[in-house]
Amino acid sequence: MGTNGKAFVLGMARSGYEAAKLLVSKGYEVIVNDANTEQNLEQMKELHSLGIKIILGSHPEDLIDNTFEMIVKNPGISNNHKYIKKARELNIPVINELELAFRYFPAGVIIIGVTGTNGKTTTTKIIYEILKKSSKSVYLMGNIGYPVCSFVSKLKDNxxxxxxxxxxxxxxxxxxxxxxxxxxxxSEAHLDFHGSYDIYKNMKKKIFNHHTKRDIGILNLDSKEVLDLTNDIESTKKYFSSSSPNKLGCSIADGYIYYNNDKIIALNEVKLKGKHNYENAMAAIVVAKELGVTDNAIVNVLKTFGGVEHRMEYVKTINNIDFYNDSKSTNITSTQIALASFTRPTVLLLGGLDRGHSFDELKDYLLNVKLIVAYGEAKIRIKAFAIECGIPCEVVNTLEEATTLAYNSAGEGYVVLLSPACASWDQFKDFEVRGNLFKECVEKLGFK
Known part of the structure; x- marks a missing residue:
């Protein structure tokens, strides 16, 4: 790849900022464009000092021409964006910061990639913690909040x-x-972005791109969708399953997690609870075993690892009411998992961006839900869904109101669960901001 060419970065955020810095360090002339004028001033100053041109507030028609070697696109921006369409017409490659960073990785770096509809963050974090515990030189990066470009200068062979x-x-x-x-x-997710479930699944399949028999694919043996999709991948396949014993990875039997025929840990010793978390742990164990990690390091982490922020995160108990922040649940399946984790009476906070998606698949999971508090853009449709299910529902505008109402409505021994089943973008920058606001609201309740 030539240096001193021109590169266009579409979308600032953390990934655009890191991509622009990497490109400049490799000799590129860089233009960054973002429709949002509210940006981190320190980052803007730094990019300006590096000679990077920044255009904010709009996407000028004449900005893209055939002098650019590449466009580095923020992952959240649609492939139907006018600049991306223009780039296709001009045969300019469109990549993202993950692809850009990869091109500059030292050849000897071992890359572990985790994808899937649910459990990605938890699984990634468990893998990282286990490898760290076993004194490997390991870095945590990607969609978890750390742009891959920011690690290029630190990485070395092995x-x-x-x-x-x-x-x-x-x-x-x-x-x-x-x-x-x-x-x-x-499971179905992000259909508004991809257009169809098949396209979404085929995007996930790209995690196995360029694999040969020397590479490992670790798959959920309990998911027919996963097995069908990966039927023809070249990878050496390993599995994890919470229901079927298997000799090619991890399974659960008589209250223990096994790797092949070896007992690794008793389920009651795993700090994270719930079938979905045992599956995440098993996927992580298979990865660790491929890298020669001892049982000791694995057990140590699984006994102490308490989970990921905004994913079934315990916040506080007030007057014997437990509050859980599951703001990362931006789709129906995630909320199903959250609801299935509790057998106590629950007040459920649902709402956010209205993508027009159906809530019907939550019906079978509402057994313990005594009240739904609906807020945000999707609130009216959620109210109609609740009436259909015969569950009481209160409608409010904001998450602050929803949290207070949930607390006032909950009885002793109840769970108040924020698991919105919707994206956050109607009222928040991202699910993290939403989750943090919920936690702040809960903290304030304790002083009322």
Missing amino acids: DIAVMEVSDHQLCNVSDFKTNISVLTNL
Whole structure:
């Protein structure tokens, strides 16, 4: 790849900022464009000082021409964006910061990629913690919040890069290749972005791109969707299952997690509870075993690892009411998992961006839900769904109101669960901002 060419970065955020810096360090002339004028001033100053041209507030028609060698696109921006269409017409490659970073990785870096509809973040974090505990030189990166470009200058041969990889990132990769790929599970998600479930699944499949028999694919044996999708991949396949014993990975039997025929840990010793978390742990164990990690390091982490922020995160108990922040549940399947984790009476906070998606698949999971508090853009449709299910529902505008109402409505021994089943973008920058606000609201309740 030539230096001193021109590169266009579409979308700032953390990934655009890191991509622009990497491109400049490799000799590119860089233009960054973002429709949003509210940006981090320190980052803007730094990019300006590096000679990077920044255009904010709009996408001028004449900005893209055939002098650009590449466009580096923020994963959240649609492939139907006018600049991306223009780039196709002009035969300009469109990549993202994951692909860009990969092209500059030292050849000896071992890459572990984790994707799937649910469980990605938790699985990625467990893998990272286990490898760290076993004194490997390991870095955590990707969709988990740490742009891959920011690690290029630190990595050296034999380092391990553990990355969460989203379907949005897999849209615009070409050369990117892992040594070990995990596919946790599959269900309908992000259909507004991809257009169809089949397109979404085929994006996930790209986590196995360029694999040979020397590379490992770690698959959910309990998911027919996963097995069908990966039927023809070249990888050496390993599995994890919470129901079927298997000799090619991890399974659960008589209250223990086994790797092949070896007992690893008793389920009651695993700090994270719930079938979905045992599956995440098993996927991580298979990865660790491929890298020669001892049982000791694995057990140590699984006994102490308490989970990921915004994913079934315990916040506080007030007057014997437990509050859980599951803001990362932006789809129906995630909320199903959250609801299935509790057998106590529950007040459920649902709402957010209205993508027009159906809530019907939540019906069978509402057994313990005594009240739904609906807020945000989707609130009226959620109210109609609740009436259909025969569950009381209160409608409010904001998450603050929803939290207070949920607390006032809950009885002793109840769970108040924020698991919105919707994206956050109607009222928040991202699910993290939403989850943090919920936690702040809960903290304030304790002083009322």
